[in-house]
Amino acid sequence: MTADVRPPADAQTFPMLVNGRRRAALSGRAFDSLDPSTGRVWARVADGDAADVDAAVRAAAASLDGSWGAFTGFDRARVLRRAGDLILRDLEHLAVLESRDSGRLLKDTRAQVGYVAEWFHYFAGLADKFQGETIPTDRADMFVYTRHEPVGVVGAIIPWNAPLLLLAWKLAPALAAGCPVVVKPSDHTPVTAVELGRTLAEAGLPDGAYNVVTGYGPAVGQALTAHPGVHKIAFTGSTATGIAVGRAALGNMTRLTLELGGKSANIVFGDADVEAAVNGAMNAVFIGSGQTCVAGSRLLVHDSLHEEVLRQVVERTKAIRLGSPTDEDTQMGPLVNAAQHQQVLARVERARAEGATVACGGGPVEGLPGLFVAPTVLTDVTPDMEIVQEEVFGPVVTVMRFSTEDEAVELANGTRFGLAAGVWTRDVHRAHRVAHRVKAGTVWVNTYRAYSPAAPFGGYGLSGMGRENGFEAMRDFTELKTVWVELTGATRDPFSVR
Numbered sequence: 358m359t360a361d362v363r364p365p366a367d368a369q370t371f372p373m374l375v376n377g378r379r380r381a382a383l384s385g386r387a388f389d390s391l392d393p394s395t396g397r398v399w400a401r402v403a404d405g406d407a408a409d410v411d412a413a414v415r416a417a418a419a420s421l422d423g424s425w426g427a428f429t430g431f432d433r434a435r436v437l438r439r440a441g442d443l444i445l446r447d448l449e450h451l452a453v454l455e456s457r458d459s460g461r462l463l464k465d466t467r468a469q470v471g472y473v474a475e476w477f478h479y480f481a482g483l484a485d486k487f488q489g490e491t492i493p494t495d496r497a498d499m500f501v502y503t504r505h506e507p508v509g510v511v512g513a514i515i516p517w518n519a520p521l522l523l524l525a526w527k528l529a530p531a532l533a534a535g536c537p538v539v540v541k542p543s544d545h546t547p548v549t550a551v552e553l554g555r556t557l558a559e560a561g562l563p564d565g566a567y568n569v570v571t572g573y574g575p576a577v578g579q580a581l582t583a584h585p586g587v588h589k590i591a592f593t594g595s596t597a598t599g600i601a602v603g604r605a606a607l608g609n610m611t612r613l614t615l616e617l618g619g620k621s622a623n624i625v626f627g628d629a630d631v632e633a634a635v636n637g638a639m640n641a642v643f644i645g646s647g648q649t650c651v652a653g654s655r656l657l658v659h660d661s662l663h664e665e666v667l668r669q670v671v672e673r674t675k676a677i678r679l680g681s682p683t684d685e686d687t688q689m690g691p692l693v694n695a696a697q698h699q700q701v702l703a704r705v706e707r708a709r710a711e712g713a714t715v716a717c718g719g720g721p722v723e724g725l726p727g728l729f730v731a732p733t734v735l736t737d738v739t740p741d742m743e744i745v746q747e748e749v750f751g752p753v754v755t756v757m758r759f760s761t762e763d764e765a766v767e768l769a770n771g772t773r774f775g776l777a778a779g780v781w782t783r784d785v786h787r788a789h790r791v792a793h794r795v796k797a798g799t800v801w802v803n804t805y806r807a808y809s810p811a812a813p814f815g816g817y818g819l820s821g822m823g824r825e826n827g828f829e830a831m832r833d834f835t836e837l838k839t840v841w842v843e844l845t846g847a848t849r850d851p852f853s854v855r
Contacts, residue, residue, distance in 0.1 A: 437532060620746065651806060712742075
């Protein structure tokens with residue numbers, strides 16, 4: 358929430374970062390960041406606007422033309438390797454900040470920050486190896502080769518559910534490719550993006566190569582996507598916002614990577630290992646309180662296992678331990694903000710009104726401070742219900758049954774989203790058949806929620822465009838240039854095409 362009054366005495370202050378300087382917004386405004394587990398203000402953050410965005414973009418452009426642009430791939434690799442090492446050194450500090458800002462379990466944010474370092478180490482390994490090629494052509498008198506050059510200033514817009522990790526998915530390949538970056542973090546979880554600037558500066562990243570403009574509401578994101586000095590937008594967030602980002606970027610022909618929403622199917626066939634499948638179903642939808650784009654929020658179970666899988670899922674869901682994110686025994690924390698809390702509850706109520714049965718959960722949690730929703734299992738749902746078609750982004754799973762492989766695939770492909778899917782079967786032939794038929798950017802077989810900096814990630818349909826991670830990400834942060842060199846030195850007929 359925005360405010361111009363003095364922050365609470367124990368609130369920490371976080372300025373933005375522009376051209377290597379930590380400073381207040383040019384307007385002097387600031388806003389409060391709430392701890393979702395207590396509802397109390399814990400941080401005061403600079404509230405930027407279009408003027409701050411312009412300053413950051415200009416600083417990034419100057420770094421590309423100056424110090425950062427002069428770095429070779431080997432130089433960039435050294436910075437990224439050092440950054441990964443320093444992130445591991447600062448792991449506990451960053452994890453605590455992220456947990457307090459987002460409400461995510463501290464043990465989860467510790468794991469995620471440790472994984473952030475892997476992204477920097479991996480792309481450090483690519484920074485000095487990403488190369489063009491020589492091309493043999495039909496012209497013996499010409500030498501032709503390609504170059505990968507930085508696409509330019511990158512605007513990175515980051516969501517609140519895994520802010521530091523999803524920032525690394527964009528930042529590490531962008532820096533490896535030689536691009537300077539301007540980051541707009543979520544106003545619900547702004548602090549770790551700012552704090553990361555200290556680590557990157559210590560690693561040797563020059564001023565202007567990494568900038569963070571914090572701000573409350575859409576103003577900063579809108580200014581960044583529409584800025585003519587930004588050459589690529591890398592966005593993770595809702596589909597509706599992603600479409601708006603795409604429209605704004607099109608005005609300047611700004612290149613885009615959009616990682617958007619999901620409504621992922623988790624398919625359990627009759628020959629599946631039930632214990633593994635149930636465990637995977639729990640992981641798929643309840644980790645992070647269901648606030649993940651790949652949440653396996655549609656559990657599809659073969660008729661032969663439906664009753665047993667449903668029984669075990671409901672039993673285990675009722676036993677989930679809710680509580681403080683800092684408690685090592687907690688299994689699920691609060692939702693990130695009041696609006697998300699209300700939206701999740703409203704979707705469950707509409708599902709109930711449409712005829713869904715609440716097998717467990719379905720409401721707020723009494724007796725705990727913070728924005729908790731009881732982990733929820735819904736049955737008696739149909740493919741056309743809103744709860745089956747639209748992303749909930751909360752701890753809610755629908756359970757549906759199927760009879761045949763074709764029916765399972767049809768149900769899995771029955772939404773406009775296509776981010777991820779899970780397949781549980783002992784039949785290796787079926788595993789590959791279904792993985793090939795499901796329209797999703799990632800399909801996990803007998804597992805769920807596995808990631809790697811080396812493995813491309815992105816979605817079909819309304820789940821986005823482009824891919825993050827791996828060589829695909831590096832390509833998206835470069836322009837490919839073809840160079841032709843005449844070898845003979847001969848004078849040619851100016852009116853001949855050859």
